[in-house]
Amino acid sequence: MSDTSAPARGAATLHDVAREAGVSLATASRVLNGSTRKVAESYRERVEAAAEKLGYTANLSAQATARGTAAIVALLVADIADPYFGQLAAGVARGADEAGLVVTIAITERDPQREVRLVRALRGQRPRGLILAASRTEGTDAVGLADELEAFAGMGGRVAVVGPGGGSVRTVALDNRGGAAALGAELARLGYREAIVVAASEGIRTSDDRVAGFTEGFGAGGGTVREVRRAGFTRDAGYETAQRLLADGLPEGTLIFGISDVVAIGIMSAIRDAGRQVGADVAVAGFDDIATGRDVRPGLTTVHVPLEELGYRALHAATDPEWDATEPPLPLEVIVRGSTPARA
Amino acid sequence: MSDTSAPARGAATLHDVAREAGVSLATASRVLNGSTRKVAESYRERVEAAAEKLGYTANLSAQATARGTAAIVALLVADIADPYFGQLAAGVARGADEAGLVVTIAITERDPQREVRLVRALRGQRPRGLILAASRTEGTDAVGLADELEAFAGMGGRVAVVGPGGGSVRTVALDNRGGAAALGAELARLGYREAIVVAASEGIRTSDDRVAGFTEGFGAGGGTVREVRRAGFTRDAGYETAQRLLADGLPEGTLIFGISDVVAIGIMSAIRDAGRQVGADVAVAGFDDIATGRDVRPGLTTVHVPLEELGYRALHAATDPEWDATEPPLPLEVIVRGSTPARA
DNA sequence: AGCAGGCGGGAAACCGCTTGCCAATCTACC
DNA sequence: GGTAGATTGGCAAGCGGTTTCCCGCCTGCT
Numbered sequence: 134m135s136d137t138s139a140p141a142r143g144a145a146t147l148h149d150v151a152r153e154a155g156v157s158l159a160t161a162s163r164v165l166n167g168s169t170r171k172v173a174e175s176y177r178e179r180v181e182a183a184a185e186k187l188g189y190t191a192n193l194s195a196q197a198t199a200r201g202t203a204a205i206v207a208l209l210v211a212d213i214a215d216p217y218f219g220q221l222a223a224g225v226a227r228g229a230d231e232a233g234l235v236v237t238i239a240i241t242e243r244d245p246q247r248e249v250r251l252v253r254a255l256r257g258q259r260p261r262g263l264i265l266a267a268s269r270t271e272g273t274d275a276v277g278l279a280d281e282l283e284a285f286a287g288m289g290g291r292v293a294v295v296g297p298g299g300g301s302v303r304t305v306a307l308d309n310r311g312g313a314a315a316l317g318a319e320l321a322r323l324g325y326r327e328a329i330v331v332a333a334s335e336g337i338r339t340s341d342d343r344v345a346g347f348t349e350g351f352g353a354g355g356g357t358v359r360e361v362r363r364a365g366f367t368r369d370a371g372y373e374t375a376q377r378l379l380a381d382g383l384p385e386g387t388l389i390f391g392i393s394d395v396v397a398i399g400i401m402s403a404i405r406d407a408g409r410q411v412g413a414d415v416a417v418a419g420f421d422d423i424a425t426g427r428d429v430r431p432g433l434t435t436v437h438v439p440l441e442e443l444g445y446r447a448l449h450a451a452t453d454p455e456w457d458a459t460e461p462p463l464p465l466e467v468i469v470r471g472s473t474p475a476r477a
Numbered sequence: 478m479s480d481t482s483a484p485a486r487g488a489a490t491l492h493d494v495a496r497e498a499g500v501s502l503a504t505a506s507r508v509l510n511g512s513t514r515k516v517a518e519s520y521r522e523r524v525e526a527a528a529e530k531l532g533y534t535a536n537l538s539a540q541a542t543a544r545g546t547a548a549i550v551a552l553l554v555a556d557i558a559d560p561y562f563g564q565l566a567a568g569v570a571r572g573a574d575e576a577g578l579v580v581t582i583a584i585t586e587r588d589p590q591r592e593v594r595l596v597r598a599l600r601g602q603r604p605r606g607l608i609l610a611a612s613r614t615e616g617t618d619a620v621g622l623a624d625e626l627e628a629f630a631g632m633g634g635r636v637a638v639v640g641p642g643g644g645s646v647r648t649v650a651l652d653n654r655g656g657a658a659a660l661g662a663e664l665a666r667l668g669y670r671e672a673i674v675v676a677a678s679e680g681i682r683t684s685d686d687r688v689a690g691f692t693e694g695f696g697a698g699g700g701t702v703r704e705v706r707r708a709g710f711t712r713d714a715g716y717e718t719a720q721r722l723l724a725d726g727l728p729e730g731t732l733i734f735g736i737s738d739v740v741a742i743g744i745m746s747a748i749r750d751a752g753r754q755v756g757a758d759v760a761v762a763g764f765d766d767i768a769t770g771r772d773v774r775p776g777l778t779t780v781h782v783p784l785e786e787l788g789y790r791a792l793h794a795a796t797d798p799e800w801d802a803t804e805p806p807l808p809l810e811v812i813v814r815g816s817t818p819a820r821a
Numbered sequence: 822a823g824c825a826g827g828c829g830g831g832a833a834a835c836c837g838c839t840t841g842c843c844a845a846t847c848t849a850c851c
Numbered sequence: 852g853g854t855a856g857a858t859t860g861g862c863a864a865g866c867g868g869t870t871t872c873c874c875g876c877c878t879g880c881t
Contacts, residue, residue: 143545143631143632143633144600144603144628144631144632146836146837146838147837147838148837148838156860156861157860157861157862158837158838158839158861158862159839159840159860159861159862159863160859160860160861162838162839162840163839163840163859163860166838166839168839168840170840170858170859171858171859172859172860173858173859173860176859176860188624188628190597190598190600190601191601191837191838192542192601192603192836192837192838193538193601193602193603194537194538194539194541194542194547194602194603194836194837194838195538195542195836195837195838195839195866196837196838196839197538197838197866198536198538198539198542198836198837198838198839198866198867198868199837199838199839199840199865199866199867200838200839200840200866201487201839201866201867203538205581212567213557213563213566213567213570214560214563214564214566214567214768214785215563216558216560216563218563219557219558219559219560219562219563220558222557222558222582223556223557223558223584226557226582226583226584227584230583230584235581235583235598235599235602236581236582236583237549237579237580237581237582238566238570238580238581238582239570239574239579239580240567240570240571240574253534254534254579255579256488256534257534257535257536257537258537258538258579259488259536259537259538280532284488284532287487287488288487288488289487368768368772398772399772401772402771402772405774424558424712425769425772427746428712428742428743428745428746428769428773429772429773429774430749430773430774441558490866490867490868491867491868491869492867492868500830500831501830501831501832502831502832502867502868502869503830503831503832503833503869503870504829504830504831506868506869506870507829507830507869507870510868510869512869512870514828514829514830514870515828515829516829516830517828517829517830520829520830535867535868536866536867536868538866538867538868539836539866539867539868539869540867540868540869541836541868542836542837542838542866542867542868542869543835543836543837543867543868543869543870544836544868544869544870545836545837545869
């Protein structure tokens, strides 16, 4: 089908196109890749025809080498199978598509060491920007992420972190603390008085902020956080922690706040598997509002985070030269569903 | 922190490293990037020290330009927020990481036009391989995907498609038909006699195969597929279709087979929202065994597809020079959960 | 001691594309 | 009709690496 005058071997190069069109390399380049210089209509047509005929596609690597920067944005997530990151990635991908950028993705598996290695590797691509969406741990970061990021910034790349940022990097803020406080307040209003929080380990900002916010809001409403259990960000961590909690004996009417929806859903499953009832018996709340929260029964009470939009914004933070740092944080919204019925 | 003898501007280049180490460009290249040629230990050390000191990272674009091929594998999915693709992508990412490849991802949004455009764009990266995971539509493909893929293969790239493949491309097979048949048979055995299938539009191979297989297996067991409703592959499509189905009147004991878990979960939600019971009242089954299927109640009966492994295999199909096309397809397994209780 | 052969460093060509600069052609105005 | 100025091709020098040769030097064998 497409064997017209097949280039000897491999892809057609700009050279081939130029020759085919009978113009110089420079002219062909100017026609095919955005250049400010004008090219006469007749030439332009010839070049375009030749390119079409040869099925020419610019070699992005060569282009990047010549231009010194690649039309790439790198995305670092903890786990792409996690719906939280999936939705976020969708937003990033949409923005990238609009901006004509390619997105490369890397998985940290929540391992800080790995994260540093990956940033270093991605740096090699000379991407326009780098989006860090893996939950970052606080301060010290003994392993040198900061250095690596600095190096990246030093070569002209922009770094955007979603979630608790800080420092010089651009941050797409998420008011974890405020959202959790609102959730806590609402739950206190619904009549809950005792809560257990299933969080990630201390030092993970996202987790810490949510715990702090929740404690604050719930406390202000007259509730007490009886205990903070440390788990992880996964469904299974939630499941297992809840199992232990249940084994220890969980009075009716207790509320469990899972640090994220994924965790909360694991908790719900454990409760049901133990023969208890989610809702009136043991209430559960989460955070993020991932799609699944609508489909479990009872529905999961949570704080809505516009994940897709978050990713979209992160993309822009990581690529727009003039990014408005003052843009207001995305609004979070408490969503009450059946997993936390009002207490009598 | 890292200001030793900061390169004038931008990243350190191999040039910088060579100069710093007092060796030639060639030697530095040989030390830092896999070369078969040996370099004396003393030189090697000097170069490595220099690289370390300067925080050198090879410019992948330049490397790709010089080598003619990039250490990249491109992944095309319909929707990265969909857990099916998320898990698949996780497998791809794992394999890529092991192989030292970077993965770039693109979203087709299930639009064939877009898909062609994306393949063309990705081609520009000269990736080692391309993984097509977006459900492909049958035959004709008026828009020229085949040509585009051929062009890609022509320049030395490998194409792997997961799911119903065919033609010259490498295929990571999934026995949709057999799996669905097994599911149908099992459900018939459980006592179901009437089923409604909620599928995607005709022409989508994955959907067609599952419908055919299910009809076959269910029929062989004595059941009848009363109707095939056309929807899409999304949760909402399932939800809405089920709503209509319910409005039309759904006799107790009916079984609804959703073409994928995502669809089936939408169906379950619609049933419950309509005040009916999932299970004894209206039974539901899906296909894929996404993680969420465990957490809804009742649990979703489905066919287990090792998605992560599927992605992992796809990665290899798309990159290994000698890929064993005869490798047996991944085993599928029917998983019966509460959404399809045995009928009296 | 003499010579072949292997080892390994370095110069330079090249990968595909961009872009600064030069020069040729064209337009316009006096 | 001549000349200044504006257009717009094309040449060639990069961009940061890789890799082919070439060649000097060290071994080892006779």
